[in-house]
Amino acid sequence: MKKANFFIRKFNTYNIPSISNNTKVHKIYRETIKKNEDDLHKIFNKELVAYPYDEDRYKKLLNIEVSKEKRNLRDFFFNCEMYINVENDKIKNISLSDFNIENVDKYFLFEKEYLHKFFSEGLAGELHKDILMHNSDNDNYEIFLNELKEKNLYDKNKIKNFERMKGVGLLYRKLTYEIINELKYCEEGFKLKEQRDSYNLDNYFLQKNSFSPYYDKESINENNYELNEEMKINSSTTNATINNINSCKDSNKIYSYRNRSILIDGKRGTGKSCILNSVILWAKLNNWFVIFIPDIKKYKFDINNIVRSNTNLYIQPELSRQFLEDIVKVNENFLREIKVNREILYNTCLDGTHLLYNKRIYDDIIKKTVDTEIKGDENYNNLNEKEKNMFRQKLYKFYYDNVKIPNLLDKFSMPSNLLELATIGINNAAYSNLCVYALFEHLKKQTKFPLLIAVDQFNYNLSVSEYLSINFENTKYNGYIPTYYLTIPKLLLQWDTSKYKRCFKIVATCWDRENRRDFRPELLGIQKKEVKTVRNFTLREFKNYVSHLFNQNIIYNFDINKLEYFYMLTGGNGFQARKLLTTLY
Incomplete structure (x- = not known):
């Protein structure tokens, strides 16, 4: 049985009128229809999107009518x-x-x-x-x-x-507004000098009028009656102060800092550095002592002379001198009012470490020298055990005291204020790093001015620098010096605002060269409540x-x-x- 063959005629969806001749008009018409069919096919396969230059054609093909008022x-x-x-x-x-x-x-x-x-x-x-x-x-x-x-x-x-x-x-x-509110909170909180809970108890033991904090057995009987009466008075005043403190807490008074360190983090392009600039602007208008480091990458990438110290730290004298210049340029009046402590200068070495820490390197040499001298002493064996220990300790102290570590006071006279100290470091690059560390040690103890330390590109302190050293050969650093072995980045990396009496520290990250997912701030002791993540702009922004x-x-x-x-x-x-x-x- 033969199968019937059916011929299906193509249906003309566009209702094109028949054109008999193959003219140029007919050719352009066919190409236009083909282009529209190709565009519809691309839209169906999600290959053509509403790109700015094709948006009108996109809406026309899909018959989208948008009645939107044009903005003024x-x-x-x-x-x-x-x-x-x-x-x-x-x-x-x-x-x-x-x-x-x-x-x-x-x-x-x-x-x-x-x-x-x-x-x-x-x-x-x-x-x-x-x-x-x-x-x-x-x-x-x-x-x-x-x-x-x-x-x-x-x-x-x-x-x-x-x-x-x-x-x-x-x-x-x-977020700038929120951080500024925390800065205001810290500034006002420091000015309020509320009485400590143990104030009355300390005052009882430290009064020098009727009795001293330390007394012998004979004076106990004489002052027994006075002590009992004083204890009654102190107990009543203690209860009163406790009630006052509770009432102050009920009235929402300030007793301590709310937050003294902030890490601003976020993806590239969210505006972290812009927030940091705005906070710096407010602090300078409000007469804060501001130390601002906008470009910490130069300590990592700029090639300058470096000097290795005994403690395996690397000093950058020229960059330290520039750092001092930036501090003096902004805070000259504040530095002039802070006096210099001689003990801090005496205990600060060229690489910024403490004098006792620097002398610890010579412990093994001193012990060998003491043992050699004891072996050559004939009278040492005639001494008893106690005299031998005393003799050994005297020898050790003699050599330990004669270890000479370079110090600022060996060459310069005692500066009267921090401005003179910074001037010494600016004019003498060899002592600039010592002056930076001594200045920061003084700022830890000062309470005259609110201090703000702001650092941008904070995460660059955690990777290797462009400097090479033989000490890091055959290590995971492949011969490159880690940035935190350089003295200035090491100083700025420390999350140590608790050591300052009146300080607020803000740092921001930068992710133009490094990977953000490898950043783990908790390893630096940074708590989650101290991290503020910046999001992208709102529509109004x-x-x-x-x-x-x-x-x-x-x-x-x-x-x-x-x-x-x-x-x-x-x-x-x-x-x-x-x-x-x-x-x-």
């Missing part, structure tokens, strides 16, 4: 309300009142010429690139005015001085960020109606957004 350019570009310190279209001086909750997500604007007033040590992060690339062109401003004229939105009274809003911007974020880039001629011809699209594409990450927008616009 005047609310987006050259808007004074996005800047904190811009008033009447002019940059004004920054005050402490500007650091409030209402100004969160806005920008501080600094003129390039006056930036050294606040950040003479330099800026953390990549803001120094904005300074180098900053120009005074008004290309975007002229385009902005032309668009306003076309849309009849031009107003001379409101936008006559917009071209003056040029400078380096600093985004004021919510991202909008102000993009507007600032446009105002400073970093990007051009940006379509404000595609703001949410780029926020979704970059995830609100500042580094990714700037990289993408500068490429496209």
Whole structure:
């Protein structure tokens, strides 16, 4: 039985009218239909997305109609309300009142010429690139005015001085506001001198009027009655003070620091260094003693002369001298008011270690010298055991006291204040590292000023440097010196704010060359409550960020109606957004 063959005619979905001749018009028409079919196929296979340049074609193919009102350019570009310190279209001086909750997500604007007033040590992060690339062109401003004229939105009274809003911007974020509140808490908490719980008990034993803290048996009977009466009075006053302390606790009074160390961590481009710059700005306006290290990578990568000490530490004399210059440049008035302690200078060695720790290296040599001298002494065997120990200890003390370790006081006279001490280190690079460590030892004991130590790129202290040493051959470091064996990074790496009487330490990480997942801060003694993770920008922060880039001629011809699209594409990450927008616009 024969099978029936059916012929199926192709159905023309596009209802194309029949064209008999093969003309050029027919050829272009067929190519256009084929292109639309290919685009639909790509959309189905998720190969074509709504990229900015294909977005209109994408919506047209899928019959997507978006009735979205276009934004007003005047609310987006050259808007004074996005800047904190811009008033009447002019940059004004920054005050402490500007650091409030209402100004969160806005920008501080600094003129390039006056930036050294606040950040003479330099800026953390990549803001120094904005300074180098900053120009005074008004290309975007002229385009902005032309668009306003076309849309009849031009107003001379409101936008006559917009071209003056040029400078380096600093985004004021919510985490900055929280850290500043903790700094205020610490400053106010130190000023409140509340009575300790054991104050009355100590006062009882340390009174020198009626009785001394130590007395013999004969005086006990004489002062027995007075002691009993004094104990009754002290017990009543103790109960009263306990009630006062409890009432103070109920009234939410401050007794101690809330947090004295903070580690700012987060992915690259989230704004860690920007937060650090904002906190430094507040501290300097509030008359804090600020030690700011914006670029710690130079101790690791910059090749300078290094000197190995007896304790296997490596001194960088020139970089130590530059570090002292940066401290003096900002805190000259504070250093002049702090007096120098002679004992600290005497016990500090050239590599910053304590004198007793440095002398410990010579213990084996001294013991061998003592044993050699005892063997040559004929009268030693005639002594008894006690006399032998005394003789050995005297010999050991004699040689131990004669070990000479280089010291600052051997060459220079006693400086009166820390400014003179820092000047000695600046003028004599060989003693600069000693002056740095002695200065930090004095700052641990001072209580005159609130101290802020801020370090950017903190994680660079934990890897190997570019310096080579034979001492690290055939080790896991492959001959490279670990950065924490260099004296200045070793000093800044220590998580030791508990040793300071009045100090707050803030450090930030940097992940432009290293892997963040290998970072384990708990090995340094950093607790979880001391780590603050910075997230990507919110939509409002991202909008102000993009507007600032446009105002400073970093990007051009940006379509404000595609703001949410780029926020979704970059995830609100500042580094990714700037990289993408500068490429496209």
